[in-house]
Amino acid sequence: MKDLMGKAIWDYYHHDNPEDLQTETSISELDELPVEYLFRGFEGMNTIEQKALELSEGLTLDIGAGAGSHSLFLQNEKSLKVTALDISPRSIEICRLRGIENAVCENILDFSGQQFDTILLLMNGTGIFESLGKIDIYLKKLYSLLNESGQILIDSTDILYMFDRDEDGGVYIPADGYYGELDYIVHYKGESEDPIKWLYLDFATLKNAAENNGFNIQKIIREEDSYLARLTKK
Template structure:
């Protein structure tokens, strides 16, 4: 893995003049993603992120921490014991340089350690599940990382709106896979990362999956096509 997103985060932290990241998916055109977005303060975060951070408590695991902005808020403003976890080495290096006390560089499936009161999975947290047929594997892992009365705060977006409709109003979704499974591409400074599988979930599909894996679920917040959910152990 080239770690282009981590490189962009590292460049921005050190020089403040990183090029924009360019992202695209198998169903969308190239879009610019300014790297400074990963360094935003609480007031610049969306309502779903703000609500999740407000609900975070106890010992926290922040999965997919990126530049560490969520973790820094929880550590510095709420005084919580938080571990920022990301598989991007350069992102984790920046998290440390920004003052995070506890960090880990690992894929979630290879990560092991303690159990947590709050597991945070934001910025389309369901993306790390990759595909529907892998979701049980990830949910089993997450179940093992959660304290008995702990919570997982996770967000996602129902991307059905991105598909064309036929003359009768029916949505033209793929016949051979769930419509929220996409290939995700990152471009940075004329280089391209190998595409990753990324999963956007509608709430009902997420609900069925988590209930089959020992969790209860409640929808905390809905913002247009995106939502924040809380998972707790049954």
């Protein structure tokens, strides 16, 4: 792993000629991602992120923490004990430099040790599930990390709108699997990361998988095609 996302975060923090990240998926063109966006404060976050942070309580695990903006808000503004978790070594180093007291570089499937009151997965949190075929593995892992009365706050987007429609409103979607399974590629300063599997989930599909893995689920808010869901143990 070249850790290009981490390199961009590192460069921005150290004022070392940062450039915009570029991202693309198997169904979308190149898109600019300004690296400063990853350092935004609460006011710069979208409604879904803000709601998730407002609902967070107790011992909190922030999965896919990136530059640590969500963790920082919870630690500094809400005085919560937060663990920032990411597979990017450079990102976790910047989390520490920004003042996050507990930052861990590890894959969520390898992470263990305690249970949490709140588990956060934001900025299309279902992405880390990779594919529908692996969603049970991840949900079982999350179940094991959650206190009996704890909550998982996770967001995603139903990307059905990205596919072409016929005159009758029917949607042309791929026949070889679920339409939310994408390849996601990051580019930075002329380098390209190998594609990773990334999963966008419609709410009904997430609901079905969550209930099959011992969770109750409710949709907290919806914003256009995106939503925030709360999972709790049955």
